[in-house]
Amino acid sequence: MATSLLQTSFLFSLHSQLAHSSSNLLCLTSNSDHKFNRVRAAFDNHSTSETTVKATAQRTKINGQFKKLPNFSGEKPSTPILDNIYSPVHMKNLSLEELESLAAELREEIVYTVSKTGGHLSSSLGVTELTVALHHVFNCPDDKIIWDVGHQAYPHKILTGRRSKMHTIRQTCGLAGFPKRDESIHDAFGAGHSSTSISAGLGMAVGRDMLGKNNHVISVIGDGAMTAGMAYEALNNAGFLNTNLIIILNDNGQVSLPTATVDGPAPPVGALSKALTRLQSSSDFVQPCQATKSKLKNGAQINGDSRAISGGSACLFEELGINYIGPVDGHNVEDLVFILKQVKDLPQATGPTLIHIITEKGKGYAPAEIAADKMHGVVKFDPRSGKQMKVKSKTLSYTQYFAESLIAEAREDDKIVAIHAAMGGGTGLNLFQKQFHERCFDVGIAEQHAVTFAAGLAAEGLKPFCTIYSSFMQRGYDQVVHDVDLQKLPVRFAMDRAGLVGADGPTHSGAFDTTFMACLPNMVVMAPSDETELMHMVATAAAIDDRPSCFRYPRGNGIGSVIPPNNKGVALEIGKGRILREGSHVAILGFGTIVQNCLAAADLLKVLGISATVADARFCKPLDGELIRELTEEHEILITVEEGSIGGFSSHVSHFLALNGLLDGKVKWRPMMLPDRYIEHGSQKDQIEQAGLSSKHIAATVCSLLSGGHMDNLQLMSLETNNAL
Amino acid sequence: MSHGIGSAGRKSCFHNCITSTFSTTNSMLQPCSYVAFNSHLPKLSFPLKTQSGSFQNRPRASVVNSLYIGTESLYDLLGISDSGTLTEIKQSYKQLVRKYHPDVSPPERIEEHTKRFIQVQEAYETLSDPISRALYDKQLALSSRKEELEEWRKQWQSQLTRLKRRSMRQDSRANMSWGARMRRRSNQN
Numbered sequence: 001m002a003t004s005l006l007q008t009s010f011l012f013s014l015h016s017q018l019a020h021s022s023s024n025l026l027c028l029t030s031n032s033d034h035k036f037n038r039v040r041a042a043f044d045n046h047s048t049s050e051t052t053v054k055a056t057a058q059r060t061k062i063n064g065q066f067k068k069l070p071n072f073s074g075e076k077p078s079t080p081i082l083d084n085i086y087s088p089v090h091m092k093n094l095s096l097e098e099l100e101s102l103a104a105e106l107r108e109e110i111v112y113t114v115s116k117t118g119g120h121l122s123s124s125l126g127v128t129e130l131t132v133a134l135h136h137v138f139n140c141p142d143d144k145i146i147w148d149v150g151h152q153a154y155p156h157k158i159l160t161g162r163r164s165k166m167h168t169i170r171q172t173c174g175l176a177g178f179p180k181r182d183e184s185i186h187d188a189f190g191a192g193h194s195s196t197s198i199s200a201g202l203g204m205a206v207g208r209d210m211l212g213k214n215n216h217v218i219s220v221i222g223d224g225a226m227t228a229g230m231a232y233e234a235l236n237n238a239g240f241l242n243t244n245l246i247i248i249l250n251d252n253g254q255v256s257l258p259t260a261t262v263d264g265p266a267p268p269v270g271a272l273s274k275a276l277t278r279l280q281s282s283s284d285f286v287q288p289c290q291a292t293k294s295k296l297k298n299g300a301q302i303n304g305d306s307r308a309i310s311g312g313s314a315c316l317f318e319e320l321g322i323n324y325i326g327p328v329d330g331h332n333v334e335d336l337v338f339i340l341k342q343v344k345d346l347p348q349a350t351g352p353t354l355i356h357i358i359t360e361k362g363k364g365y366a367p368a369e370i371a372a373d374k375m376h377g378v379v380k381f382d383p384r385s386g387k388q389m390k391v392k393s394k395t396l397s398y399t400q401y402f403a404e405s406l407i408a409e410a411r412e413d414d415k416i417v418a419i420h421a422a423m424g425g426g427t428g429l430n431l432f433q434k435q436f437h438e439r440c441f442d443v444g445i446a447e448q449h450a451v452t453f454a455a456g457l458a459a460e461g462l463k464p465f466c467t468i469y470s471s472f473m474q475r476g477y478d479q480v481v482h483d484v485d486l487q488k489l490p491v492r493f494a495m496d497r498a499g500l501v502g503a504d505g506p507t508h509s510g511a512f513d514t515t516f517m518a519c520l521p522n523m524v525v526m527a528p529s530d531e532t533e534l535m536h537m538v539a540t541a542a543a544i545d546d547r548p549s550c551f552r553y554p555r556g557n558g559i560g561s562v563i564p565p566n567n568k569g570v571a572l573e574i575g576k577g578r579i580l581r582e583g584s585h586v587a588i589l590g591f592g593t594i595v596q597n598c599l600a601a602a603d604l605l606k607v608l609g610i611s612a613t614v615a616d617a618r619f620c621k622p623l624d625g626e627l628i629r630e631l632t633e634e635h636e637i638l639i640t641v642e643e644g645s646i647g648g649f650s651s652h653v654s655h656f657l658a659l660n661g662l663l664d665g666k667v668k669w670r671p672m673m674l675p676d677r678y679i680e681h682g683s684q685k686d687q688i689e690q691a692g693l694s695s696k697h698i699a700a701t702v703c704s705l706l707s708g709g710h711m712d713n714l715q716l717m718s719l720e721t722n723n724a725l
Numbered sequence: 726m727s728h729g730i731g732s733a734g735r736k737s738c739f740h741n742c743i744t745s746t747f748s749t750t751n752s753m754l755q756p757c758s759y760v761a762f763n764s765h766l767p768k769l770s771f772p773l774k775t776q777s778g779s780f781q782n783r784p785r786a787s788v789v790n791s792l793y794i795g796t797e798s799l800y801d802l803l804g805i806s807d808s809g810t811l812t813e814i815k816q817s818y819k820q821l822v823r824k825y826h827p828d829v830s831p832p833e834r835i836e837e838h839t840k841r842f843i844q845v846q847e848a849y850e851t852l853s854d855p856i857s858r859a860l861y862d863k864q865l866a867l868s869s870r871k872e873e874l875e876e877w878r879k880q881w882q883s884q885l886t887r888l889k890r891r892s893m894r895q896d897s898r899a900n901m902s903w904g905a906r907m908r909r910r911s912n913q914n
Contacts, residue, residue: 209907212914242902323891325884327877335878342885348908350892 070108072365072383074115077108086161088135088186100333103132106155107364111383113166114154118379118503119177122362123152123222126252126330130220130357131155133336137344138216141185146201148221150178150191151377152250160186170503172682178507192507193472194445195228197221198247202238205245216246216344223251223276224422227444238352239321245352246343247322250330251276252361254374275316279327279356317354326356331363373425395558398534398593399496401567402553403428405535406465406494407435408568409542415463416542419443421450427467427496447472451479451491458489463542470495470510470552477516484548485520491548492541493517498527498552498592499643500674500688505681510552511674514591514648517550518620524549524574525621527592531558532569533618539569554593554643556684575622583611586702587635589628591617591642591649597688598641600695605702612702620649623656632662632669637705641672641698643691648673668705672698792861792868799848799861807862811853818849 071077081098082105085091094102106128114121132155134145140160147153157175158166162184168174179187189200201219208215225231226249238245317324325343329335336357343353361376362368367386368375375381381388396404410416410432417439424430424442433440443450447468454464468476473495484491495517498510518525524544528534528551537551564570580595581602590598595616602612613635615627631638642649650671657663672693679687688694792798800807803817823829825845830838852858 206903209904209911212911240902242900242904243907244904323884323888325881325888328881329874329877332874339881339885342889346889347892348912349894349905350888351902351904353888 070104070364072108072111074112074383077105077112079105079109081105082109082158082163085159086163088138088140088160091132091136091159094136096334096337099132099136099337103129103333104364106132106158109158109163109166110154111365113169114378115381115383117167117169117171118381119170120151120154120376121378122365122368122374122376124154125363125365125368126359126361127152127220127250128155128364129331129333129336130248130250130359131159133333133340134218134220135159137337137340138218141188143216143218144188144201144204145186146189146197146204146217146219147179147191148197148219148225149194152220152222153179153187153191156186157184160184170505170681172680172686174681176505176681177503178505190507192504193475194225195221195230197225198231198234198238198245201245201247202234202241202243205243206241209243216244218246218248220248220250222254223249224254224445226276227422228446229448235317235320235322242321242351244348244350247352247354249276249326249354249356250359251327251356252359253277254361276356321351323351323353324356325353326358328355328357330357330359393557395531395560397428397557398531398553398555399426399428400431401531401534401558401563402467402494402496402538403431404567405538405569407432408535408566409538410436410439412568413463413542414439415461416465417441417457417462418465418467419450419454419457420467421445421447421472423467423469423472426469427494429467447476448479451476452483454491455479455483455487455489458484458491459487463490463492463545465492465494465541467494467496469508470498470513471501471508473510473513474516480517480548481520485522488522488547490545492544493548493550494538494541495550495552497555499554499594500679500684500691501555502684502687503681506678509679510554511645511679513550513552514620514642514644515646515651518648518652520548522547523621524619526551526572526619527617528553529580529590529593529595529616529618530561532561532563533616535564535567535569536572537569537618540571540574543571544574552592556593559596572618575619575624577615577617577619577624577627579613579615579627581612581614583613585635586610586612586637586639586706587615587631588612588639588641588698588702589615589617589631589653591620591640592644594641594643594693597693597695598698601698601702604695604699608699608703610702610706617649620652623652625656625660628653628656629660629662632657632665632667636667637702638667638669639672639698639701640669641693643674643688643693645674646676670701670705672701792865794844794848798865799852802844802848803852809852814849814852818845818853821845 081094081102085102091099091102107125110121110124110128114124135156138145145156147156154166154169156179157163157169162175165175170177176183178190178192180190181187188204189197191197197219198221201217205217208217221231235247238247325339328339339355343355346353360369362371362374365375365386371386375386375388379388379390406416406418406429410418418429418432418436419441420427420429421443422445424433424440429440429442433442441453443453450466450468454466457464473480473493480493483489495510495513497508498513500511501509514525514527517523524541524547526537526540526549528537534551534553541549541551577589580599583602586605588598588602595614598614602614605612613631615631617624617627640650640653650673654663654669654671657669663669674691674693679690681687682690689697794802800809803809803814803821805813805817809817822842822845825838825842827835827839827842850857851861
């Protein structure tokens with residue numbers, strides 16, 4: 001009875017929405033022809049259909065079940081079933097109908113939550129049914145579920161007792177945006193980078209076997225993450241070890257993030273995606289693959305159990321020694337529960353099994369389904385329309401400035417090419433691709449390959465700009481050392497998201513790039529202090545043709561400095577920094593955009609009557625020796641500041657100072673860098689505060705060194721600053 | 726006469742086709758408006774607007790019930806592709822109408838042609854209105870999707886059966902993989 005009452009109220013809200021919003025949108029939301037009739041009736045403005053539509057809805061059934069319309073109105077959704085679930089244990093006794101309703105309620109909850117906090121939306125919507133099925137069939141936390149990348153784990157978090165904290169997700173001291181072992185025992189393995197789930201799952205399965213336990217291990221990986229080499233390494237090993245492991249391949253036909261091109265999602269990159277698509281066309285069914293064919297030719301007996309007789313390219317997995325099941329409709333709870341139960345109950349001697357499910361990213365929420373970028377990563381938005389409330393800023397992001405200046409360089413030099421690893425939107429290269437379609441390469445999630453691919457291009461005389469997030473560059477590090485730096489090939493590395501990145505947290509923060517780049521003998525390492533400098537550095541990198549070079553820039557918007565005309569930078573003199581402000585007694589030498597904090601600190605110090613010189617090092621390698629000497633000889637205090645870990649800029653300066661006897665004099669040198677721990681997710685401002693790199697901290701460090709102490713550090717910390725940091 | 730032909734010897738399931746006007750003159754036919762409803766749904770309180778209803782003023786709202794007439798989709802019926810433009814639809818409609826109109830068809834073929842004629846008529850109505858065409862396209866995609874899903878279901882069901890059979894057999898001594906060895910060991914304990 002209650003359900004029909006609920007339906008009534010929903011329909012009224014639906015109908016009123018219909019009057020305002022575009023009816024096409026709602027029309028496309030439905031996934032059944034029954035709803036289609038109802039919507040069609042609602043179209044009719046002439047008839048007095050309000051009451052009839054309501055009546056129709058109450059009476060009509062789809063396959064014998066009542067189905068209520070999803071509520072994306074912006075009010076807290078009514079979720080009777082979800083309200084009773086605080087742990088996966090509570091899902092065991094739900095009937096199939098209730099599970100399906102639960103999936104619908106989960107969707108409403110996700111849209112509601114993410115609309116208020118921002119975060120990753122559509123990936124979670126695509127796996128709602130899968131999450132419900134998994135928790136119903138398996139027993140977390142004994143059974144381990146490992147989510148690859150982890151941005152689709154929102155329903156998992158909701159179902160495992162963190163629903164009440166979902167409004168804090170990705171904020172300081174709130175839930176992490178990705179699975180985290182510290183956060184909950186239900187998060188079996190931390191994630192953030194892709195393609196790690198099968199490897200981790202295999203490790204957990206082998207560990208379980210060695211300890212004599214008998215829980216299940218399930219790895220959920222997407223078809224995009226499958227393009228990374230690591231996934232193959234894991235599959236290869238899994239087939240070889242033959243231990244029991246369940247792999248769920250979540251195939252939504254999308255390899256690169258949907259922001260890959262300006263006009264919308266790019267067709268999947270790579271030959272594997274084609275193979276996976278072929279799996280879906282069942283005309284390939286029962287086609288023995290090569291090995292079987294040859295065996296048959298030689299007269300061998302193949303019994304019906306032979307592994308290799310299965311659909312077309314399912315052979316790929318079967319040949320690797322992994323049982324293949326699929327394709328399966330990833331949005332059908334009944335099918336999923338059935339298959340998972342069957343696989344769970346299989347006798348011991350099974351080995352690894354891969355279940356190939358087909359889902360649609362953003363399923364069930366029309367604005368996400370039709371958006372070009374599928375609303376993959378969103379800021380706060382209005383759930384009724386899907387319109388995001390993007391904060392207007394006076395300046396563009398560093399990413400955009402980078403893309404614009406690269407386009408300007410590429411216009412004049414047709415040898416410039418750009419490479420990225422499935423991050424067209426994130427790196428800004430979707431803009432480059434629009435201008436120079438043939439000169440932009442998306443290699444899929446394959447950083448190692450991207451680096452060596454760039455090396456190959458450089459060897460042929462082209463000028464490759466390899467644009468990879470600082471954090472993801474870690475994946476391709478050996479290639480940087482061995483294939484690029486050792487051979488002194490002029491590959492240019494543009495490392496976006498350097499330093500602390502905010503809501504994504506430590507999995508995405510670029511804390512280490514200066515450290516691991518500047519220790520390489522042949523690498524030129526630069527960092528701009530603002531967007532103008534960034535453009536000049538793009539030009540500088542383009543001009544460096546005899547050795548590799550790199551530059552790093554953070555997540556965020558520019559400060560509003562004057563950019564060169566037509567976005568075309570001018571190459572800087574290599575190994576030369578600049579002095580931004582003259583002072584005496586105290587010198588603050590910054591590397592990268594942290595220089596802005598140094599300037600703010602100098603302003604603070606001025607209030608206290610301390611005059612400070614602020615310098616922008618520009619280059620970490622080669623260091624501007626003259627500048628450092630000058631600063632050391634003319635000042636009593638030298639502070640070096642960088643937004644990177646130990647072993648980076650400050651370390652290089654310290655070695656320089658020591659080797660040149662500059663520490664033997666009267667100067668007091670102090671380094672400031674990221675502390676020796678991971679900074680948790682939160683707003684960038686909070687993170688900088690936590691790291692102790694805000695302008696107040698810099699000024700406080702200076703004050704603590706001045707003899708006599710001009711001011712109590714506590715008083716200093718509570719001074720108001722003009723700019724945010 | 727129209728109803729008689731409408732209900733005789735049908736292969737498609739236009740059960741309760743109510744036509745308000747059906748002129749058999751050569752002039753431009755008034756598109757008939759009707760409500761078709763799904764026979765699967767039991768008691769529907771769907772508003773049945775006939776002559777008195779305002780549906781008459783909304784001929785565009787007509788929607789075919791079954792997606793395929795025989796084995797042909799509405800597009801096949803009109804002989805155009807799925808992405809045919811409105812002009813193409815109109816052209817082929819006019820051609821087919823001239824061919825199948827009962828008045829111009831040879832007497833031995835009248836019944837067959839008239840049936841065809843009605844079908845073409847309805848196809849044209851659905852596809853010429855952008856809204857009903859969009860709805861029809863969506864339904865068509867859904868139904869071919871349903872078939873595809875059925876195929877998949879059969880496939881994975883047989884895969885599961887095979888897998889079960891395969892796993893029934895204990896790890897033979899010949900299987901020297903690490904996993905098999907561990908399983909044998911734990912079975913012994």
